[in-house]
Amino acid sequence: MSLIVQKFGGTSVADVEKIRAAARKAIRAQHQGHRVVMVVSAMGKNTDRLLELAGEFGPNPPAREMDMLLSTGEQVSVSLVAMAIASLGSRAVSLTGGQIGLHTDSSFSKARIRSISTERIEKLLDDGNIVVAAGFQGIDDDLNITTLGRGGSDTTAVALAAVLGAEACEIYTDVDGVYTTDPRLLPEARRVDVISYNEMLELASLGASVMHNRSIEFAKKFGVPIHVRSSFSDSQGTMIVAEQESESAPVSGAAMTPDEARVTVLGVPDIPGKSLQIFSAIAERKIAVDMVVQNIGDGGKADVSFTVQRNELETTLSALEPILESIGADGITHDDQVSKVSVVGANMANQAGVASQMFRALADAGVNIHMITTSEIKISALVRRDQASDALRAVHRSFKLHETPDDAKSWSQIKADREAEGVEVETLISRLRDDALEALTLTGISLLDGQARVTLSGVPDQPGIAADMFERIGAAGIFVDMIVQGYDGEDGSTSVSFTVNAETLEASLKVANEIAKSHGMRAVQGEAGIAKVTVSGIGLRSHTHVATLLFRTLSDNDINVEMIGTSELQVNAVIDSKSAEAAKQGLEKVFAGSLY
Template identity: 75%
Template sequence: MSLIVQKFGGTSVADTEKIRAAARRAIRAQQQGHRVVMVVSAMGKQTDVLLELAAGVCERPPAREMDMLLSTGEQTSVALVAMAIHDLGAKAISLTGGQIGMKTDNSFSKARIRSIDTVRIERLLDEGNIVVAAGFQGIDDDLNITTLGRGGSDTTAVALAAVLGADACEINTDVDGVYTTDPRILPEARRVDVISYDEMLELASLGAGVMHSRSIEFAKKFSVPIHVRSSFGDRDGTMIVAQAESESAAVSGAALTKDEARVTVLGVPDVPGISRTIFAAIAAQKIAVDMVVQNVGEEGKADVSFTVAGNELASTLAAVQSIVDQVGASGVTHDSKVSKVSVVGLGMAKQKAVAAKMFRALADAGVNIHMITTSEIKISALVPRDQATQALRAVHEGFALHERPADAKTWNEIKAETNVEADVNDVVSRLQNDALEALTLTDIAVVGGQARVTLDGVPDRVGVAADMFDEIGRAGIFVDMIVQGYDGEHGSTSVSFTIDEAELEDALKVAKEICDKHAMRNVRSAKGITKLSVSGIGLRSHTQVGTVLFDQLATADINVEMIATSELQVNVVIDSTKANQATERLKTAFADALS
């Protein structure tokens, strides 16, 4: 008999009528022949109420007691849902996180799942029950109640689907699927039938609120199909699986991260170890860094730019200022009024001029670009915050995301073509090693035979990036990494891009024409460089990856020329003569995480 895990968020169980509606949906699935596990969040705003209560009695509540308190929200919900199911004539039993056998570490408020014992759930399902499990919580080795942090109920649902070998994990929420962008910002956004794990991971990291990236990591790792649908209707929704909706479309979605802040460390010596020192100081303050851009140094100096959440700017500046003298930087600049617009798509890795198309769309809309960073399936540009919505609409229209691609496939078509069943034995074996939520690296790879072109003195004005990459695209040159930092004090910046070494001569010819057209300062280039990529699942939630990478390279006296990051990869450019040494060091350092 097939098994379905159904997750219901807080808005889906916000009152008694919605609780009964959720109960009816679970009963209907059981009547259709499925075994059903429900994962339920706290009702509506109940978590906020509990937080207010805690603040009223204690200025700094102990983390353990906060987890004890917040876990009661889900316990209320599961009991009420089980009661509703009984009242509607079916069998159900409610279970806390500890009762479903979810073991975590002891990191209160942000615990990681270590293992799940499914024996009790399986027995209860075999007895004809709908199992109603509390999301967001587990227990540690000392039987303390722990909570999983933001998106915890999604994480619980997908983890249970993985260990139980479920046919699908339904995420019942207040939206009817995944859209090409936030429909609250752009009403013309289109609901997609299918989106890939990788695309959804990138979109989730960019603030797409449908699901938290941690739950997508689980699904990708254990091949769990996720069905995002509305709690309040029967529309099909969106399937999140390994395949993309379309093979021809370069871009599947666009996202806006509105509240960003940019920090640039100016004039640091272009020597090994600088990036490690800068980002170690920030990591020590538990600040999550988003876009990271290090461009090629000029006259022995380089600029390092990165973005953080706007509310963490002050803490970030304090951390950076504390190491300015240590790294020999000439200064620090920042901008608190910027936003990040991004496009995501598996197809862009195989198509030329995708970046040029995005930059042209922004230029035509009169939007200036402050920073650029790219990965294989994502391009991000930092733009003025007062132009953020304008920028999102421009790229959404530029890639015609409101239109369904001609070759778009439904979930049933993809399922018929591929084997998407998870290997339950593989999941169980990894559980025995407490590896359910461990960092999983899929590859440490080098792309050799590369060259780099850098344009210095690029004017900070609308349309320059579009002109540059339009010309490069017309020349038929395939660009890999693109990095643009930011130096608002001088009214100009530098842009670097990597290409196949065989195309360097053609690229330099185009670059010099661009340099003359826009009165840039000069063009530089280099052969014999290699892109080193660390790819995997959980790079954002396991923040030590970047620190370990920079530490290993610095210890080996290997200089980093360029940096670009994404949800799925950390990319650096280094001298090709150091590539083998760097790869071996990283494979040793990450041996436990390599799959």
């Protein structure tokens, strides 16, 4: 008999009638022949009320006691849902996180799952019960109650689906699926039938609130199909699986992260080890860094810019200011009036012109770009907060995300293709240790040699420059890999660096010099003999120590970092080609225990 996991969020169990509706969905699934595990969040605004109560005793209550308090919200929900199922004539048993055997580390308020004991759940299911499990919570080795942090119930649900071998994990929420962008911001947003794990991971990390990135990490590791559905209708919803909806569309979604802050460490000595000092200090505070840009050294110094969530800006500054002197930096600047706009697509790595199309859309909307970072499936631009909504609308329209691609596939078509071709989704479940379900999972360390780098300095900080730049480069038939635009600090200008195949360096410099002349830029630099070393895996940004280990390994081998790029799936560093093999071997040694 197949098993499904159903997760109901707070709005889906906000009152008695909604609880009854959730109970009916579970009973219906059981009557259709499934064994059913429900994962339930706290009712409606219950968590907010508990936080208010805790606030009555001061601004910084003990983390352990906060987890003890907040876990009660889910305990209320699961007991009421079990009662509702009983009242409708079926059998149910409610369980807390500890009772379902969900074991975590001891990081209160943001614990990670180590293992899940399934014996009790399996026995209850075998006895004909619907198991109603509390989301968001577990216990550590000392039997302390721990909570998993933001999106914890989603994470609980997908983790249970993984260890129980569920056919699918159904996420019931107040929207009817995943959209090309937030429909509350853009009414023309389109619901997609299918989206890939990789695309959803990036969109979730960018603020797509329908799913949390940690739950997608579990799904990707273990090949769990996630079905995002409405709690209030029987609409089709969206499947999150290994395959993408379209094989041709370059972009599948757009996102806007409104509350960002940009931090720039000025005048950092351009020598090995300095990036390590900066990002080690940040990682110690468990702060997730997103856009990272290191410009090319000028006069032996470089500027390192990155973004953090706005509410973590003060903590970030307090971590960096005491070490500025030891770094040898000239100072630090920040801006908390910025937002990030991104496009994501699994096919963009194989298509030229995606970046220039995005930059042109922003330019035509009069939106200025302050920073740029790219990865294989994501392009992000930092813009002024008051221009963020216009920026999102512009890129959404430019890539025609409101239209269904001609080659779009439904989940039923994908399943049929799998069966016809005998394809099985590759998973890591058989190779992961029982006590390391949420441990760092790396899928490879690679090296791309034979690269070159071009940098334009003194780029005017005004709309349209990036669009013109990369349209000209594309027209010359030059394929660009990494792009970074960072803070320059002179005359309000910026610097833009990009990497190309070394064979196209001469042509790239010719175009770059023409661009510099037409826009009055300060200088153009070019360098052959560079390589890109890449650490690939799942959830790299949430495991804040990955970048630190990368920088430490390069520093220990006396290797300087010229450019940096980060995403949910990769951390990239551009280095001297002569050091490339030593860098790769060093990283393979350091990350040996996390490679699968």
